[in-house]
Amino acid sequence: MITIHINASKEYDVILKAGVLSEAGRLIREDLSKRYGTTGILRSRRVCVVCDETVGDLYGGEQQTLITSLREAGFDVSRFVFPGGEDHKNMETIERLLDHLTEHRFSRTDLLVALGGGITGDVTGFAAAIYLRGIDFIQIPTTLLAAVDSSVGGKTGVNLPAGKNLAGAFWQPNLVLFDPSVLTTLGQPLLLDGMAEILKAGFIADSTVIYSALMVPWGEDGPPEDAPDPGSSSDSSLYGFLRMGWSGPRPPIFDNPEEMIRLIAKAVDIKRRIVEEDERESGQRKLLNLGHTIGHAIEKCSRYDISHGAAVATGIAIIAKAGQSLDWVREGYADDICAILEYFGYDLSCPYPAFALADVAYNDKKVQGNRISLVIPDYPGHCILKDVPALDLENIIQQGL
Numbered sequence: 001m002i003t004i005h006i007n008a009s010k011e012y013d014v015i016l017k018a019g020v021l022s023e024a025g026r027l028i029r030e031d032l033s034k035r036y037g038t039t040g041i042l043r044s045r046r047v048c049v050v051c052d053e054t055v056g057d058l059y060g061g062e063q064q065t066l067i068t069s070l071r072e073a074g075f076d077v078s079r080f081v082f083p084g085g086e087d088h089k090n091m092e093t094i095e096r097l098l099d100h101l102t103e104h105r106f107s108r109t110d111l112l113v114a115l116g117g118g119i120t121g122d123v124t125g126f127a128a129a130i131y132l133r134g135i136d137f138i139q140i141p142t143t144l145l146a147a148v149d150s151s152v153g154g155k156t157g158v159n160l161p162a163g164k165n166l167a168g169a170f171w172q173p174n175l176v177l178f179d180p181s182v183l184t185t186l187g188q189p190l191l192l193d194g195m196a197e198i199l200k201a202g203f204i205a206d207s208t209v210i211y212s213a214l215m216v217p218w219g220e221d222g223p224p225e226d227a228p229d230p231g232s233s234s235d236s237s238l239y240g241f242l243r244m245g246w247s248g249p250r251p252p253i254f255d256n257p258e259e260m261i262r263l264i265a266k267a268v269d270i271k272r273r274i275v276e277e278d279e280r281e282s283g284q285r286k287l288l289n290l291g292h293t294i295g296h297a298i299e300k301c302s303r304y305d306i307s308h309g310a311a312v313a314t315g316i317a318i319i320a321k322a323g324q325s326l327d328w329v330r331e332g333y334a335d336d337i338c339a340i341l342e343y344f345g346y347d348l349s350c351p352y353p354a355f356a357l358a359d360v361a362y363n364d365k366k367v368q369g370n371r372i373s374l375v376i377p378d379y380p381g382h383c384i385l386k387d388v389p390a391l392d393l394e395n396i397i398q399q400g401l
């Protein structure tokens with residue numbers, strides 16, 4: 001079991017543990033008791049488990065482990081199941097969820113449980129933030145992306161017709177419970193979606209995350225100092241290793257549960273550090289948007305046909321290449337980033353022209369006044385924020401395509 005304590009406006013634990021779904025009821029009760037004293041035992045009789053249809057069938061059924069565990073801990077459990085997908089991450093779903101809560105007479109001391117990926121977490125968290133001016137909620141992530149990123153940090157929200165995540169609130173969960181066994185039902189595209197956020201964390205703050213994800217033979221410290229220059233085809237250089245690719249059906253990290261859980265914990269810890277410093281994204285937290293301004297634009301242009309993680313990977317590659325051509329990025333580093341992303345199998349080609357991406361990005365909430373903050377990976381394990389005129393965006397994107 002790995003526990004990461006988050007010290008934000010609300011303190012909470014992220015618990016990574018095989019089999020934690022069967023302990024969820026007890027852990028939630030214990031957390032309530034700690035937070036509210038013995039009244040925690042009496043408080044929160046009602047729990048609404050929110051999930052999409054797929055996750056509902058896999059892990060959220062009436063007879064399945066989670067709901068059984070909640071009932072055994074004395075909770076009166078109802079379920080709210082919605083169709084899922086970005087098309088349903090909207091105000092209509094929020095309204096339906098709020099109606100469910102009023103129909104089931106949820107009070108301010110009851111709570112919501114988000115069981116699912118980032119969409120379920122964002123929708124549930126937002127509903128929790130606004131129902132009766134705010135009730136408690138628990139995150140139980142079931143995608144890799146949700147485990148390493150969206151379940152931690154308290155950003156919640158939904159899409160508006162004009163763009164992604166344009167309505168929302170900062171609202172921290174009481175507890176995050178992740179059972180790694182849920183990863184076994186994720187196909188490779190969904191694993192890659194989460195891996196994009198893990199690599200993002202590594203590019204932002206810690207290169208050892210990249211080496212752990214690659215499972216390089218030299219361990220977390222990466223290639224030995226006397227390894228041949230990047231670009232060499234020797235097996236002991238990073239490029240040589242990347243060029244060899246993987247021998248099995250997919251990157252080896254996905255088939256190594258112990259390494260995977262360590263990697264997830266490292267990514268969560270990076271997010272913890274950043275969120276603790278800047279919970280409401282007035283400065284350093286913007287770094288977590290690496291690849292996201294362009295990534296969101298790609299998602300929107302594709303009408304959400306291209307998934308979030310795949311779009312973020314392409315967004316990271318575009319901004320790194322643009323930054324390199326503008327001399328904001330260490331010589332050759334953008335090529336390293338692209339080689340690492342390609343090793344995992346991301347298709348980094350972008351089917352949309354710069355003007356279309358810039359047009360969407362212009363409506364992004366990251367535009368303030370007429371300026372936008374871009375996250376530039378300037379050297380390994382480090383990023384900077386570049387504040388540029390929003391009107392320059394098209395030209396900048398063009399340099400990275």
Ligand SMILES: NC(=O)c1ccc[n+]([C@@H]2O[C@H](COP(=O)([O-])OP(=O)(O)OC[C@H]3O[C@@H](n4cnc5c(N)ncnc54)[C@H](O)[C@@H]3O)[C@@H](O)[C@H]2O)c1
Nearest residue numbers: 054055117118119120142143145146150155182185186308
């Ligand atoms: N709040 C944040 O800080 C934050 C950070 C990053 C991303 N996000 C948001 O997260 C969303 C993307 O998250 P996501 O990729 O998890 O999307 P998602 O919630 O749509 O899940 C992806 C798909 O996986 C299915 N699924 C979930 N768990 C499964 C499992 N264990 N086995 C099989 N299938 C499973 C779901 O039914 C869904 O079809 C985006 O809307 C993005 O904006 C939020």
